[in-house]
Amino acid sequence: MKAIRIHEPGDISVLRYEEVETPEPGIGQVRVRLRAAGVNHRDIWVRQGLFGPFSAPVIPGSDGAGEVDAIGPGVTRWTVGQKVVINPGLSCGMCRACLRGDQPACPSFRIFEGTYAEYAVVPETNLVAMPGGLTFAEAASIGIPYVTAEDFLIRAGAVPGQSLLLWGASGGLGIAALQLAKLRGLRVLAVTRSASRADRLRQFGADEVIVYAPGDDVSDEVLSLTQGRGVDIVVDSVGRESFFQSLNAVQRGGVVVTVGATTGGQVTLELGRLFRQRVTVLGAYMGSAAALPRLLPLFSRGLLVPVIDNTFPLEQADQAHEQLEQQGVFGKLILSV
Ligand SMILES: [Zn+2]
Numbered sequence: 001m002k003a004i005r006i007h008e009p010g011d012i013s014v015l016r017y018e019e020v021e022t023p024e025p026g027i028g029q030v031r032v033r034l035r036a037a038g039v040n041h042r043d044i045w046v047r048q049g050l051f052g053p054f055s056a057p058v059i060p061g062s063d064g065a066g067e068v069d070a071i072g073p074g075v076t077r078w079t080v081g082q083k084v085v086i087n088p089g090l091s092c093g094m095c096r097a098c099l100r101g102d103q104p105a106c107p108s109f110r111i112f113e114g115t116y117a118e119y120a121v122v123p124e125t126n127l128v129a130m131p132g133g134l135t136f137a138e139a140a141s142i143g144i145p146y147v148t149a150e151d152f153l154i155r156a157g158a159v160p161g162q163s164l165l166l167w168g169a170s171g172g173l174g175i176a177a178l179q180l181a182k183l184r185g186l187r188v189l190a191v192t193r194s195a196s197r198a199d200r201l202r203q204f205g206a207d208e209v210i211v212y213a214p215g216d217d218v219s220d221e222v223l224s225l226t227q228g229r230g231v232d233i234v235v236d237s238v239g240r241e242s243f244f245q246s247l248n249a250v251q252r253g254g255v256v257v258t259v260g261a262t263t264g265g266q267v268t269l270e271l272g273r274l275f276r277q278r279v280t281v282l283g284a285y286m287g288s289a290a291a292l293p294r295l296l297p298l299f300s301r302g303l304l305v306p307v308i309d310n311t312f313p314l315e316q317a318d319q320a321h322e323q324l325e326q327q328g329v330f331g332k333l334i335l336s337v
Contacts, residue, residue, distance in 0.1 A: 003117035004317045005057040009049025012318040012325075015116075020059075023121040025072030030124050032084060035136035036311075037115040038063030039320045039333040040144050040172065041237075041260060046113060047321065060317075062088040064115030065130055065139035066337070075124045083130035085139045086122055087292045088112040089147070093125070104151070104286045111144075111286060116317055118337055128293045131300040138299070138306035141332040144286065145176035146295050146304070148259060151287025152235065153180055156255040156280075160185025162232035165222055165249050167242050169206060170197045172332040173259065175307045177235050178204055183303060186233075189225060191218060197330055204305070214241065219248035230254065240264040252277050259284040307331030 001022040006014050025031045043060045045051060068082045078084070089103050090110050097105035114120045130139045158164070164181050168174045169190035181188050182205035190206035192198065198209040208225050210218050223230060230251035236242050239261025246256045258281060274281065298304045309329040312320045313336055320333045 001118040002314065003059050004061075004314060005059055006047055006054065007057045008054065009047065012047075012321045014047060015060075015318045015321065017315040017317070020117075022119050025070050025075070025121050027073045028075060028124055029072040029121050030068055030075055030078050030084075030127060031070040031072075031119055031121050032064070032066045032086065032127070033069040034064045034066040034115055034118060034120055034337045036065050036140035037061045037314070037335040037337060038140040038143060038172075039317075039324060039335060041262065041324065042111065042144065043116075044321055044325060059114040059117050059120075061115030061117070061335070062086070062111050062113055063140050063143035064120060064337075065136045068127075069119060071124075077124050078127060083136075083139075084127040085130050085292065085296065086112065086115060086120065086143065087126045087128050087147075087289060088143055089286050089289055090123070090126065091289070101288050101290055103289045109286075115140075116314060116335060118314075125289075128296060131296050133300045134296075134306065137308055137311055137334045137336065139296075140334055141172070141306045141308055142176075142295065142299065143292060145173045145332070146180065147287040147291040148284055149173060149177040149180045149235075150291045150295060152257045152259060152282065152284035153177070153184060155284070156233050156257055156282055158184050158186055158233060161187070163187045163189065163226055164233045164235065165189045165191065165218075165231040165246070166206075166235045167191045167238045167246070168262070169201055169209075170194065170328070170330045171237070172329065173237055175204060175331050178206060179304050183298075189222060189231060194328065200330060204307070217245055217248075219245045222249040226251075233257065235259060237261070238263050240267055243267050247273055247277075247279065250277075250279055253279070255280045255282050257282045257284050308334055310334070311336050
């Protein structure tokens with residue numbers, strides 16, 4: 001099969017389009033003929049080696065959709081030809097965290113990699129039936145961003161009427177968080193770097209759009225938009241450049257969700273800023289295995305809308321990474337396989 005592989009960490013040039021052996025499904029596993037793969041920031045971190053050095057070449061990519069192509073011994077849930085979406089959280093299934101449905105807290109939790117390829121082998125429990133009305137590209141755009149956003153909104157205790165400041169609102173995770181927050185009845189203050197994206201963010205429900213340039217401080221604007229109180233929840237995927245603004249923009253007792261650090265993750269923090277303001281800093285990384293099967297039907301019903309910025313053929317994965325890193329996106333980038 002054809003696949004994108006990374007042999008050593010680095011820039012986009014390490015994404016190599018290669019012929020590799022087609023994997024065979026083992027006990028309880030299903031082979032999926034992928035038709036589309038979703039590109040996530042996580043794939044860039046994998047490429048850069050942030051999850052550690054590679055012991056063998058890595059096929060990146062965690063989100064994908066396609067058709068069941070072969071089933072291994074003991075597989076009972078799937079038959080060849082079914083359209084499926086990969087649910088990329090891998091966990092033991094037996095520990096206390098798994099049994100209460102909080103798989104990301106499982107000691108052996110990890111995120112599946114291998115959708116930048118024609119075929120991927122996954123445990124049968126990591127597939128969800130693809131609902132009608134979605135294309136493969138749309139189905140591949142949902143997994144990590146929506147599961148992650150759904151999880152942190154629940155854990156942050158989001159309830160109708162609360163306000164939420166959303167950094168990076170036009171990115172894949174941002175659009176997911178925007179739509180899910182609006183569905184929950186929150187007031188969303190969306191931050192974007194591009195004035196040209198403001199109208200589209202409003203179309204997707206943003207109540208206020210703050211256009212941000214590096215070096216700006218958005219917290220004054222947030223305070224004026226919230227009668228001086230600050231927001232209940234901040235969603236921060238930017239990191240070093242935004243984190244202290246997030247602390248300034250959140251109200252007493254509020255929650256700052258940290259869900260990535262595209263400008264770097266090193267900050268020096270005076271702890272009084274947390275305890276005096278009773279602020280919760282909530283780390284977010286994927287979500288419950290039950291989230292994707294629960295969310296997909298909301299797309300079929302039109303309550304959520306998949307937003308795809310651009311689609312590239314698999315062999316141009318490097319171009320997709322370059323766009324995500326350099327030019328930015330409105331929604332998701334997809335590789336068609
Ligand atoms: Zn477990």
